Amino acid sequence: MDTTTLKVLVERAEKSKIGQVDFNNLSFGNVFTDHMLVCDYRNGVWETPKVMPYQPISLEPSAKIFHYGQSIFEGMKAYKDADGATWLFRPLENQKRLNISAHRMAIPELPEEYFMEGLKALLRTDEQWIPTSEGSSLYIRPFMLASGTGFHASPANEFKFIIACAPSGSYFSGKVKVLIEEKYSRSANGGVGYAKAGGNYAGQFYPTQLANEKGYQQVIWTDDNNHEYIEEAGAMNIFIRINDTLITGPTSDRILDGITRKSILEIAKDEGIPVEVRKITVSEVVEASKNGTLKEMFGAGTAAVVSPISSFGYRDADYDLPELENSYASRLKKRITDIQYNKAEDKFGWRYKV
Amino acid sequence: MDTTTLKVLVERAEKSKIGQVDFNNLSFGNVFTDHMLVCDYRNGVWETPKVMPYQPISLEPSAKIFHYGQSIFEGMKAYKDADGATWLFRPLENQKRLNISAHRMAIPELPEEYFMEGLKALLRTDEQWIPTSEGSSLYIRPFMLASGTGFHASPANEFKFIIACAPSGSYFSGKVKVLIEEKYSRSANGGVGYAKAGGNYAGQFYPTQLANEKGYQQVIWTDDNNHEYIEEAGAMNIFIRINDTLITGPTSDRILDGITRKSILEIAKDEGIPVEVRKITVSEVVEASKNGTLKEMFGAGTAAVVSPISSFGYRDADYDLPELENSYASRLKKRITDIQYNKAEDKFGWRYKV
Numbered sequence: 001m002d003t004t005t006l007k008v009l010v011e012r013a014e015k016s017k018i019g020q021v022d023f024n025n026l027s028f029g030n031v032f033t034d035h036m037l038v039c040d041y042r043n044g045v046w047e048t049p050k051v052m053p054y055q056p057i058s059l060e061p062s063a064k065i066f067h068y069g070q071s072i073f074e075g076m077k078a079y080k081d082a083d084g085a086t087w088l089f090r091p092l093e094n095q096k097r098l099n100i101s102a103h104r105m106a107i108p109e110l111p112e113e114y115f116m117e118g119l120k121a122l123l124r125t126d127e128q129w130i131p132t133s134e135g136s137s138l139y140i141r142p143f144m145l146a147s148g149t150g151f152h153a154s155p156a157n158e159f160k161f162i163i164a165c166a167p168s169g170s171y172f173s174g175k176v177k178v179l180i181e182e183k184y185s186r187s188a189n190g191g192v193g194y195a196k197a198g199g200n201y202a203g204q205f206y207p208t209q210l211a212n213e214k215g216y217q218q219v220i221w222t223d224d225n226n227h228e229y230i231e232e233a234g235a236m237n238i239f240i241r242i243n244d245t246l247i248t249g250p251t252s253d254r255i256l257d258g259i260t261r262k263s264i265l266e267i268a269k270d271e272g273i274p275v276e277v278r279k280i281t282v283s284e285v286v287e288a289s290k291n292g293t294l295k296e297m298f299g300a301g302t303a304a305v306v307s308p309i310s311s312f313g314y315r316d317a318d319y320d321l322p323e324l325e326n327s328y329a330s331r332l333k334k335r336i337t338d339i340q341y342n343k344a345e346d347k348f349g350w351r352y353k354v
Numbered sequence: 355m356d357t358t359t360l361k362v363l364v365e366r367a368e369k370s371k372i373g374q375v376d377f378n379n380l381s382f383g384n385v386f387t388d389h390m391l392v393c394d395y396r397n398g399v400w401e402t403p404k405v406m407p408y409q410p411i412s413l414e415p416s417a418k419i420f421h422y423g424q425s426i427f428e429g430m431k432a433y434k435d436a437d438g439a440t441w442l443f444r445p446l447e448n449q450k451r452l453n454i455s456a457h458r459m460a461i462p463e464l465p466e467e468y469f470m471e472g473l474k475a476l477l478r479t480d481e482q483w484i485p486t487s488e489g490s491s492l493y494i495r496p497f498m499l500a501s502g503t504g505f506h507a508s509p510a511n512e513f514k515f516i517i518a519c520a521p522s523g524s525y526f527s528g529k530v531k532v533l534i535e536e537k538y539s540r541s542a543n544g545g546v547g548y549a550k551a552g553g554n555y556a557g558q559f560y561p562t563q564l565a566n567e568k569g570y571q572q573v574i575w576t577d578d579n580n581h582e583y584i585e586e587a588g589a590m591n592i593f594i595r596i597n598d599t600l601i602t603g604p605t606s607d608r609i610l611d612g613i614t615r616k617s618i619l620e621i622a623k624d625e626g627i628p629v630e631v632r633k634i635t636v637s638e639v640v641e642a643s644k645n646g647t648l649k650e651m652f653g654a655g656t657a658a659v660v661s662p663i664s665s666f667g668y669r670d671a672d673y674d675l676p677e678l679e680n681s682y683a684s685r686l687k688k689r690i691t692d693i694q695y696n697k698a699e700d701k702f703g704w705r706y707k708v
Binding site: 028029030032036054055056057058059060061062063064065066067068069070071073103104105106139141143145146149150151152153154155162164166168171181183184185186187188189190191192197198199200201202203204205206208209224225234235303 | 382383384386390408409410411412413414415416417418419420421422423424425427429457458459460493495497499500503504505506507508509516518520522525535537538539540541542543544545546551552553554555556557558559560562563578579581588589657
């Protein structure tokens, strides 16, 4: 389709809910804006995207999303700068990853213009919902689900692409205690761990509940074979600082290619921080903690940005991380959020004006 | 709750769709009965189950089923005997497994009476939909989905338990060619492969599509570590006959505890067939094919019952299975379906009259 011909339809809500929202006390992802974008896939094509009032979705009981988990999502944020302009952060990376996930989950890929034009039309319609309070942003959730029907365990022939938005505060409050998991696993070799597939997340809920009961907020996932290598932190990528070197695992078919992860790698290099992308073993981290060379651990992802870890549990022992002045976590978080909120130069060309 | 107090509500459809259905040409899982059972979980309790007209389900865009794949299901069938009586096959095994899946996926367990009384009320209401034509049955799909809302990656606080039914013919038509998979995997050690979690199935679609393009109907899954052990056949358990011994892999956290699988094991023992439940390697099967001791391979599951495999592909070679008179597959399928349709003695006590 010619990019010039795509018109996004807009049906405005009769009444805004925005007056009911306390923008100074936002939690994460619980309050939704007045509109959503919906684009249907039928008869082999994506139909015209439409901004419409935020409303329930009606699906047949045999829709394959309910039975076979054929669904994927992305996480993004929109930011307001001091001049009231709206910014996105590397949105094309989300668009590309959505299609990588779609491919693995046998969902038709969405053309870039449907994603970008639909997203921009939605953000313009709900512009007033983008928070301006410190640390807040508009969390954006693009997702695709199998609306096609039938109990045969095979891909659906109809899908919905939807974008919904929630003005949000912090994902975590305060520092995070994590537990290195040795029984449960997040993903298989040759599986769907690298895709943002819905089922990857529900599978983490029960092990995370068990960790919560022991006083930890998140699980550190290890490989499913020997639980020898550190892979992800809950739904985030993980970074580990030993002495002055910042280490994160390589992406693989088990590890998500996080956009915050790769942005942090670039910023760290730009800051002159020694960076290693390599496999890291649990025993190396435990040893580094014991000998005092383990300086920092933090999670990185769109929702939580950079989330410092205060201690980790492993085999019935807890290992505390030191409290650092001018930590990598705080430096990197400031650099990335200053770019996101248009408070600093964007030498990487990551900001995208809506 | 006292079992005597559970009353299932029934709201009948104004008009039946049954006249539109050609019961002599049923496909699998594409035509749905007039009613469905719905039971909501809210405020920490399962509410009263209700039989209601089959109709679309309305969910908030932020319902966690759409984002985090928090859903599970079961597969069952109802059969009519020559006297018009309705039978189920080991329904309590499905009820127990539903709760095993629920536990792993952080979904509240459903009390047995909600499942059984709800199911029976639905089957009585839609009794005329149970096919009587040879090889047909009413496929029953109990499922649970996270209806609670929010973008936080944590379990929902509201769920729906639904049962929908589809009068169905065969799942496969004819014999099945399978491909032994060496790149993609179905499940991880410590993962959710043993649960009937929705996401386990969507993850199979793409590798199965690739196999389809090469002329195979199904994938034989192997372990994700070295692809050394044979684990499942598509969405079925797998049985392999070498000489006169029937072999299937042990259940594990990667392999579903199939009800057809364990029924076949019991019937085979009763028939005097030598049975081994043990790990089986790909190389053993290839070697047995080469030396002529590989007699049969078949999948087993509720939907397809017993599904004979005509050949398997492995590393660019195809291995044909011999055509046998009085195969184990046909003997075991006849024994199990005769019990299911009340055509033979049920010495195991598996039949359940509705």
